[in-house]
Amino acid sequence: MSEDSRGLGLDAGLSEEPRRGESRRLAVLLEYDGTRYKGFQWQRGVPTIQGEVEKALARFTGENIRIRGAGRTDSGAHASGQVVDFLTAAPYTIDTFPRALNAHLPEDIRVRGVSQVDLEFDSRRCAVSRAYRYTVLNTKWPPALLRNYAHWVPGTLDLARMHEAAGHLCGTRDFSALTVPLPPHRSSVRRVIRWDVQAVEDRVLIDAEADGFLPHLIRRANGVLVQVGLGKLETDITKRLTDGSLRELRNCPSLPAKGLCLMRVVYPQPII
DSSP: OOTTTTTTTBOTTOOSSOOTTOOEEEEEEEEEOOTTSSOSSOOTTSOOHHHHHHHHHHHHHSSOOOOEESOOOOTTOEEEEEEEEEEEOOOOOTTHHHHHHHHHSOTTEEEEEEEEEOTTOOTTTTOSEEEEEEEEEOOSSOOSTTTTTOEEOOSOOOHHHHHHHHHTTOEEEEOGGGSOOOOTTSOOEEEEEEEEEEEETTEEEEEEEESOOOTTHHHHHHHHHHHHHTTSSOTTHHHHHHSSSOOOOTTOOOOOGGGEEEEEEEOSSOOO
């Protein structure tokens, strides 16, 4: 392993040819339509992304494998750049895994790439940042084709106001007013790299990237931005919610998960 890759989860010097009986850690790039799943994380008796991937791995490798994900997407949320990792001793080359897993996965979950990483790599803990996109459809009538991938807002949205309010979310902020109650040991402070609002034809795209996101934070913050865009809240509301001057927003609007997509997970060096 090179000096640059040591500790970053990269096994740059390893051969892709497996050695019999030797465990390797693999990282997998996933995309999925989360419409019919109860989120990423495994739950007994209901369909989840983790559950489907682990079943596919068991069918292919014959091993009972538990995967780890970089982000725990909500029920109904989607991903184009989710990263998971797992240990396996299966005697197959790296190139075999995407084809084999896709053959065993349902059509709404797909493997986009696989690579071998350091045994100590952790797809969640090694991540530098995660980027999400929320799609709002701003049209007069509700959608048919995009009903599972966008939140419909019929009223006119003022993007300049939304952009101004989104700017107050950037930087190191305390998001306790925009998340669920947390355990005492868990910090509500996160470093937001960007929170952008842009229009593409009849869609409003809200892109957020941070070192980590708290439960429901993106959906609640974007719900506030939509209310700002509709003129129902002032643009400084996000500043007040993150600087401690406003500790609670009653009836805080939370957008539905169907408009949310995990776009990419960033690591110190590319892994896939």
